[in-house]
Amino acid sequence: MYNGHLSIEEIEQLSQQKGPAENQTHVENCQQCKSLLAKYQIVSAKLDQLASARIGAKNGMNCPEEKVWFDVAGGTLPEAESFTHIQHAAECESCGKKLRNATRLFDEKLSPEEEKILSALPSTGAKAQSKLAERLASSGRGADVQQAKKKAIKFFALPFGRPQPWMAVAAVVIAAFVGFQAYRINEIGKIQTKIANQYKKGRPTEFRVAGVDFSRLTATMGGVERFYVRVPDWLQRPTLSAQAAFLEREWDAAIRILEKARQSGNNSVEVLDNLVVAYALEGERAQDRDFYAKALLLSDEIIQQYPSDAIVYFNRALLFEQLGRRQDAIVSLRKFIEMEPDGPSRDEAKEKLQMLL
Amino acid sequence: MDYQVLSDDDLVRECGENPCLEAWEEFIRRFHRTIASVALRACREWSQALPDVVEDRVQDALAKLCADNYSMLRMFHPHHPGAFRGYLRKITANVVYDHFRAEHAAKRDVANTTELNDSIHQLDCELGFTSSRDFEIFLNEIDDLLLQRGNGPIEKRDRAIFWLHYRYGMTAKEIASIPSLKLGEKGVESVIHRLMREIKEALVSKD
Numbered sequence: 001m002y003n004g005h006l007s008i009e010e011i012e013q014l015s016q017q018k019g020p021a022e023n024q025t026h027v028e029n030c031q032q033c034k035s036l037l038a039k040y041q042i043v044s045a046k047l048d049q050l051a052s053a054r055i056g057a058k059n060g061m062n063c064p065e066e067k068v069w070f071d072v073a074g075g076t077l078p079e080a081e082s083f084t085h086i087q088h089a090a091e092c093e094s095c096g097k098k099l100r101n102a103t104r105l106f107d108e109k110l111s112p113e114e115e116k117i118l119s120a121l122p123s124t125g126a127k128a129q130s131k132l133a134e135r136l137a138s139s140g141r142g143a144d145v146q147q148a149k150k151k152a153i154k155f156f157a158l159p160f161g162r163p164q165p166w167m168a169v170a171a172v173v174i175a176a177f178v179g180f181q182a183y184r185i186n187e188i189g190k191i192q193t194k195i196a197n198q199y200k201k202g203r204p205t206e207f208r209v210a211g212v213d214f215s216r217l218t219a220t221m222g223g224v225e226r227f228y229v230r231v232p233d234w235l236q237r238p239t240l241s242a243q244a245a246f247l248e249r250e251w252d253a254a255i256r257i258l259e260k261a262r263q264s265g266n267n268s269v270e271v272l273d274n275l276v277v278a279y280a281l282e283g284e285r286a287q288d289r290d291f292y293a294k295a296l297l298l299s300d301e302i303i304q305q306y307p308s309d310a311i312v313y314f315n316r317a318l319l320f321e322q323l324g325r326r327q328d329a330i331v332s333l334r335k336f337i338e339m340e341p342d343g344p345s346r347d348e349a350k351e352k353l354q355m356l357l
Numbered sequence: 358m359d360y361q362v363l364s365d366d367d368l369v370r371e372c373g374e375n376p377c378l379e380a381w382e383e384f385i386r387r388f389h390r391t392i393a394s395v396a397l398r399a400c401r402e403w404s405q406a407l408p409d410v411v412e413d414r415v416q417d418a419l420a421k422l423c424a425d426n427y428s429m430l431r432m433f434h435p436h437h438p439g440a441f442r443g444y445l446r447k448i449t450a451n452v453v454y455d456h457f458r459a460e461h462a463a464k465r466d467v468a469n470t471t472e473l474n475d476s477i478h479q480l481d482c483e484l485g486f487t488s489s490r491d492f493e494i495f496l497n498e499i500d501d502l503l504l505q506r507g508n509g510p511i512e513k514r515d516r517a518i519f520w521l522h523y524r525y526g527m528t529a530k531e532i533a534s535i536p537s538l539k540l541g542e543k544g545v546e547s548v549i550h551r552l553m554r555e556i557k558e559a560l561v562s563k564d
Binding site for chain 1 (some may be wrong): 376377378380381382384385386387390391393394395397398399402405406407408409410411412413415416419420422423436437439440443444446447450451453454460495510513514517518519520521524525526527530531532534535536537538553554556557558559561562
């Protein structure tokens, strides 16, 4: 109590419906405190709503380069300089958002979905990391060798006064190789976007195709309509080629592509998951249970090799369902739901499970 | 040499100055996850999350570290403990952004940009402010109160924290992750709570 009235702390407690009962009695009988509590509640509501509305400031002037926000979030700038930028961000909508994004980008805690993607990266495996380390350790020595070569070339070129013809040939070969690689990467990017866009419209089969974002099975895509996205062989991207084959409803072509990839040593989870889908769909088309058996066998292999892969459980559930093994389908779906983070993919599995129960 | 017992900074120096398989094996063991997680999130910012794409960006980041005879590693001088991870995150994010910026230079998505006036209009409706002007007055009132607290480094820091939280939705954890603020999550929470309380009190007693 303060001067016979409630203190501001007590008013705050009351606004949160806390504090002793006698304060409540006081406020009911004291006009001044009652009015103060009402004002407090109005101001609190305004501020709370303001917080949930997340309104930005106006864009500031003299904004720093976008890359600065990675420096601020990463702590690579001198303290005073970093602090100046933080103050700017607090008053500039555009930069405030960039700083927020940078801190989110650098957050060490990963969601289960992110963990899943990370564990599927080729460089995550112990063997691959060892090879990678070997390459990185020698890349400096490689640079030294190149420098030494440069010196040697200079030495031998000097007496003749101009570079040798073989150097021009080598330069052309190297330039052609670099150009080809750049072109290849660009082509892969374009095709990936094209395929991803088609899948976004709806996936072509009830099975889950690995390597593309989840989308619902739409009437158009689940029907007979085909989409053609050409993936040239020289791009050497079996997963993309198989995704394109699924869009064309060419299940046997997908089998050929993915089996070839396996034979050449590519046993990535995406290749195996999609091979399960291809065998299952070909089994359905040809009404041949041998294909289903192959798909099931392969899915066992995936579970052994990639225990964190959820897709295989969803596809197994569909396989079991088609084979009339309802109980096994239920177990697989439950496992998928347990592993899959919240999202439409999980919701779809739940719907399916409801139908089976 | 047993590279597993080296500090991050010493390991980085060894990898840059005396590169060998064992040092780089330890480097990859310690830092691959940091690089890969930033690469993944940065790829997602550009709507790309296929493992192949993320993997390529991880390789780009590692190639950047090794370029020019490991100059990025040899140039690194730590300002504070744990500085290398921040440096690594920054390099990775820049590598990914540079890649996609070059790829999508012509495809900037301006459709998703919300103009401030639109946001204010939306807020007017939500909060019952009669006009944008009323809302701006309310914001200015809060900012004046924050400025009245003083002009020292602590007051400036607190004001920045308050607006980063309320304007841009940065959580206490996210704000605390900015190394130059030198505050933990609890510290940031306490600043926000204290300022909010002061503002409420000031607004109530003013009315």
